[in-house]
Amino acid sequence: MDGTVIRNTGSHYIVEQNGSAGEISCKIKGNFRIKGIRTTNPVAVGDNVTVGEPGPDGTAYITAIEPRKNYIIRRASNLSKEAHIIAANIDQALLVITLIDPPTATTFIDRFLATAEAYAVPAIIAINKIDLLTGDDDMELLQAVSYLYRSIGYKVFAISAKTGEGLDGLRKYLAGKVTLFSGNSGVGKSSLINDLIPGLDLKTAEISAAHGTGMHTTTFSEMFHLPEGGSIIDTPGVRGFGTVDFERNEVAHYFPEIFEKSRECRFNNCTHTCEPGCAVLRAVEGSEIAASRYASYLSILDDAGEGKYREGHK
Ligand SMILES: Nc1nc2c(ncn2[C@@H]2O[C@H](COP(=O)(O)OP(=O)(O)OP(=O)(O)O)[C@@H](O)[C@H]2O)c(=O)[nH]1
Numbered sequence: 024m025d026g027t028v029i030r031n032t033g034s035h036y037i038v039e040q041n042g043s044a045g046e047i048s049c050k051i052k053g054n055f056r057i058k059g060i061r062t063t064n065p066v067a068v069g070d071n072v073t074v075g076e077p078g079p080d081g082t083a084y085i086t087a088i089e090p091r092k093n094y095i096i097r098r099a100s101n102l103s104k105e106a107h108i109i110a111a112n113i114d115q116a117l118l119v120i121t122l123i124d125p126p127t128a129t130t131f132i133d134r135f136l137a138t139a140e141a142y143a144v145p146a147i148i149a150i151n152k153i154d155l156l157t158g159d160d161d162m163e164l165l166q167a168v169s170y171l172y173r174s175i176g177y178k179v180f181a182i183s184a185k186t187g188e189g190l191d192g193l194r195k196y197l198a199g200k201v202t203l204f205s206g207n208s209g210v211g212k213s214s215l216i217n218d219l220i221p222g223l224d225l226k227t228a229e230i231s232a233a234h235g236t237g238m239h240t241t242t243f244s245e246m247f248h249l250p251e252g253g254s255i256i257d258t259p260g261v262r263g264f265g266t267v268d269f270e271r272n273e274v275a276h277y278f279p280e281i282f283e284k285s286r287e288c289r290f291n292n293c294t295h296t297c298e299p300g301c302a303v304l305r306a307v308e309g310s311e312i313a314a315s316r317y318a319s320y321l322s323i324l325d326d327a328g329e330g331k332y333r334e335g336h337k
């Protein structure tokens with residue numbers, strides 16, 4: 024039978040049969056690796072696959088995987104040379120961030136956005152937990168972060184999974200599409216999905232009082248269908264976002280505002296770090312390009328080709 028991988032529990036893949044709600048638990052057979060990249064999971068949620076008849080012991084195997092429309096990957100873990108495919112065949116990626124409880128680091132946001140650009144997946148940002156923003160300073164921060172990313176061209180939603188504020192706009196944006204939900208642990212991805220899909224009741228958990236970080240409540244990726252049509256893929260919270268396979272001279276391509284400015288640099292192989300006549304450096308000095316974005320650019324430039332991995336904390 025042909026179907027879509029909707030859950031990956033490590034050893035097993037749950038495949039939903041096309042055109043029905045029927046599910047089958049299966050394993051993989053064969054080698055489905057992406058050319059040139061070692062991956063921890065050869066098959067990902069969102070993959071369209073063929074499952075053979077169960078053998079005598081009752082185990083069914085995925086026998087073929089359709090070529091992917093796209094996929095998004097990150098470095099599997101610190102120092103790892105392996106990549107982890109987060110999801111395949113997606114229309115867009117929603118990055119859920121929070122300004123407090125826990126604060127999302129800008130380097131994490133920018134590394135995610137750059138990865139989405141690299142894999143040509145449109146990215147959206149949802150700033151969650153706005154119910155916790157009370158003082159003037161908080162409001163200013165919300166305005167500043169929203170303005171920054173909107174000015175680069177990203178759609179930004181300010182929402183509260185707790186009160187429901189801002190959810191209608193987001194709901195419309197998700198209808199009919201396959202959207203990957205990503206973000207640090209504890210930012211409210213599962214809470215948000217519970218709001219969007221009544222009756223789902225995914226497990227959520229308080230962030231740790233001791234560390235101020237999430238508890239990694241969601242432990243494997245899973246696809247859910249929206250009542251309006253379309254699907255959401257919930258994923259486990261990640262700490263850092265290690266980029267995979269970026270060439271040094273490509274990094275600027277994945278920062279739209281830096282790329283745009285770079286056309287005015289004197290040298291066309293400018294790395295925007297020290298060169299005379301660099302329009303990017305000038306724009307950073309003049310605050311036309313945000314210092315935080317430029318710092319994120321440098322952090323990716325730093326590990327491009329070296330296989331390093333960065334935690335998302337400052
Ligand atoms: N105040 C407030 N709390 C929220 C909001 N959204 C989620 N939370 C709380 O934040 C905590 C973490 O939420 P989860 O939905 O488990 O977060 P997650 O992103 O799925 O975390 P992982 O599964 O660990 O990646 C829970 O205690 C939620 O109740 C919100 O909009 N406002």
Ligand SMILES: [Mg+2]
Binds near residue numbers: 214227240258260
């Ligand atoms: Mg979760």
Ligand SMILES: [Zn+2]
Binds near residue numbers: 288294298303
């Ligand atoms: Zn330059």
